[in-house]
Structure formats: structure tokens, C-alpha cells
Amino acid sequence: MKTTEIVIFTLLFLVVSGMGFVAARWRRAGDLATLDEWGLGGRSFGSWITWFLIGGDLYTAYTFVAVPALIFGAGAMGFYAVPYTVVVYPMVMLVLVRLWSVSHVHNLVTPADFVRVRFGSPTLALLVAITGIVATMPYIALQLVGIEAVLKTMGLTGDLPLIIAFAILAAYTYQSGLRAPALIAFVKDSLIYLVILVAIVYIPAKLGGWASIFDAAKAKFDATPAPDGITLNANNQLQYVTLAFGSALALFLYPHSVTGILASRNRNVIKRNMSALPAYSLLLGLIALLGYMAIAAGVKPIGKDSNTIIPQLFDNVFPDWFAGVAFAAVGIGALVPAAIMSIAAANLFARNIYREYFNRNASAAQEATVSKIASLVVKIGAVLCILLIDPQFSIDLQLIGGVIILQTLPSVGLGLYTRWFHRGGLVAGWAAGMAAGMLLLYNIANPATNHAHFGGSAFPLSQLGFDTKITVYAGFLALIVNLVVAVLGTFVARALKSADGPDGTRPEDYFADQGDPRVHELETTAPAS
């Protein structure tokens, strides 16, 4: 037991929890019993709040623990997180403002809502909703892995601390909705920036400079057989690029990312954030390098849990009180994304499953109540996942999650630009992409972790009969299958004169902005869809 660390961790955790409950009264406009208020914070967040909220949402505690762990184990390949989070913002900048506009005009809350209006297909919307929920669940569970790694390092074992942490989280999310993580994100990110800035100055100075850190890493990788190393080799460059690009395509398809975007006040807020959010990428890049510092400092993980590398490093090099602050940063860092993710998944359930299939005439208040209860269920599910099943299973599931959420790209992402696809083609493409993705992942073995299947996302092209050792990101291949089938399916559906769904949107809806009379009118009337 490490008393100083535990006391500081607990204090900060309690302060933040208090803020979570108070958040219900923060920036309160009207009735909290609607999805617009509970689930999207009144769609009113300005640039700063959006920056903290989306930053806290996308760069999760798990990322901060797992990326350096990957660098520690595999070297350069783990750095893919940097190009991934560089290319994503310029790529989605123009796409997201269109999504924001059309969502405001039509009062949409989830990506599946958009598909429903755009393609007039409840089936396609249901598939998108289920894909979103399934992809998000293990992601929430992984936030617990981040907290667990910290608790383990402080010597707190057993499940009780974890259950208490998540129970508090569940309670204030239930009460305050999206306002809670938005308010907490300020504290979380301030703590994380502080810890990392100190870490990248203090630790290299202690370890004899950057050059010796990289030399130690190189020596470690040289002693083990390829494919690790401090640079890429001929066989994993394509994997590096396709993984970065595929992950970037997938990022804003996740329901929790969309929630953060839709909560912003206008188009300018989103555009400005696309140029301000890379500050977090810089942070992530520096955190990634902590993996090499851990090698140079001779840090050993607890048991075989490589996720404990970073907490162990902090514990080794920092004085106790500052290690406590660092652990609190990671622990609180897990709460923000976990809250937003559970809200996003709950909104999907309330909007696209409950309202579509169980209660067509649900009032705004009923919808919000269902969503609040669903957010509790989602969190209990996540805790059970971690407690009852091997955490490795959640990590595998999250890997699968990235591949499957990518399969909603043709309907959600491309759908924002073109209505060319036929709903039948999109459904067929989705099914083909999902099947292909599962098949590819199933056939990836990883001897290092003793996995015969689902051993990673790097698919060896030799399995397709090519005489090469090159690997490619499985999600990328699955997406190509999806697109090809969606295009062919659309041609077939047209040739068979199969009925297509009506498009409920107009071209000008994609440019509407705050203050546009049409937007305002709909915002103050009942939900329209």
C-alpha cells in the first residue's frame, strides 16, 4: 500500500465526483428531461468546452496507458497513433460541419438518426445503431482497464475500488448527463497536461537525455527478432499507414465522437476545434515516448499486464505525492470518455431501438428517461465485462470494434455527401464488410500473446496467397469489401427496380448554421423525424 499516493488519488477523485453532481445545474437552459439537454448538453457548447469535451472523449485513459505500452513492446509500430490523430482532423473538418448542420435542422441525436432520415430505411438505421452500441461497449470496459492499472500500481487489489469508482460515475452521469463529463474534462485535461509536461522534462533529465533513451530502446529491440524496432521495416509500413488511415476514418463514426460534435453551438466551433484538437495529438505523441523511457528506466510490468508500464514508471521516478497526482490524472481521465460513451450508446438505444420499435409516440421526457436508464445498464455491463471475463477479451473486442464501426462509413460518412447508394446496397455492403472483417481478424494469430485467433489487426497478405510478408490493417480490407459490395448492390437494386427509401433531407440542410431561422424554429418545437 502506498498511503501518500492513495490519499492524493482519492482526494482528487472525490473533488471531481462532486463536480459531476453539481454539473446538472451548470449552464442550465431549460428542462433536463429531454435528449437535447441530457444527452447533448443543450447543443450549446462553445469552442473551449467543446475542445475539452472532445479532447477528453477521444484521447481516453486507455489510450494514454495502452499506446506507451504498445511502444514499450513493439516500438515504432505503436507510434501510428500520431499520424492517425494528425490526418483525422483535416480529413473530417468539412464532413463534420455537414453532419452538424443536417442534425440541427432535423433534430438528430445519433449517427443512426441521420441514416434513418437520409436513406428512409429503419433497417439500415438499426444496423448502424447496433454496430455503434457493440463497438462502444468494450471501449467503455477498457476505460476500467486504465483505472485498474493505476489501482494495481498503488497496491489496491480486489474489485471493490473499481466498483465504487464506476458506481459514482454512473450516478452523476444519470443525474447530469453530458454536462458532467464536459465540466470534469477541464480538471482531467489540466492534470494530464501538467503530468506529461513534467514527465517529458524530468524523466529524460534523470535518464541521461533523449539519445540514451532511444539507444536503450534500440538495444532492447535488436536483441529480439523482428518485427519490432525503433523504425518501421519493409513489411509493416503498409500496416502502419493503413492502420493510421483506417483508424482516422473510423474515429468520427463512433457514436461518442458524434455526441461531442453535435453538442457544439455552431459550425465555427467545430471548424476551430479541428485546428485546436491536435494539441492533444502532441500530448499523445509525447506520452507514447514514455514507453521508451520505461525501457531505459528498466521498468517491469506487474505480472504480464503491460498496461501497468506507465503507472509503474511514474511510481519509480516521481516522488510519491506527484505520482498520486499522475495516477489521479489517469483515473479521472477514464471517467470522462466512459461517461460520454455510455451516453452515446444510451442515446442510440433510446432513439433508434426504443422509439423506432417499442414506442413510436414516445414523448421527449420518456425518451430521456429510457436513455438515462440505458446509460446505467451500459455501465453495469461494462463492469461485469471486466470482472467476469478476462480483460484481454475486452481488448480483443475493442479491436473488433474499430473494424466494425468502420463498416458504417458508406452510410454515415459517404451518405453526408451522396445519396447515390441504394439502401439495399448499403445493407449488403455492411453485411459483407462485417463478415470479411470477422474472417480476417479470426485468421490473425499472435504467438507473443498465445493467441491463435483475434491476435491483432495486422493481416498478413500471405494468407491471401501473395508471396510476401507484408501486413495490412484488417479493417481497411473489410471496408474495401464493403464499398465494392455496396456499389454492386446498388447497381443490382436499380436494375431490379427495387424501391428505394425517401430522402428526408434537402441540399441546403447541409449548410445551415446557428441563427438560421429554419434551425431555430425546429429547435424550439417538438423533435421532428
Place this chain on the structure above:
Amino acid sequence: MTTPRTDRGRSPDRSPLNWLLLLPVAIPLIPPLFNAVEPRLFGIPLFYWLQLAFIVLGVATTTLVYRATRRNR
């Protein structure tokens, strides 16, 4: 194509400057540009410092496009 009144007939999503956004998407995805150890910067291999520098490229481009296309009201 019709546009909302506030745009006075011009779509703000259409600007030639938008093509600039392709640069920070394409350049970080070309490994031959950065897959080397030398030259180092403060002891950090090229692979790491150059990719971190691409963040600046991304910020510069998105800031430029944002400033050029934002709507003043």
C-alpha cells in the same frame, strides 16, 4: 442548388482553399519521408520528431482554412 439566406447564394463549404486539407492528410501517410533514425533532433530520431512536426502542418492548414471560410455574424 439552393443555399440558406445567410449565405447570399454562395456555399461556404466550397472554397479552393479546402484542397489544402489534402496536404496534412497525405504527407503523414508516406513512410519513406520519415522512416529513418538520422538526422536526430535533440537526440530524438527523425521518425519521431518529424511525425510530431506533422502536427504543426495539420494545425497550420486547418487554421488557415478555418479563418478563410468562417462566417462572420
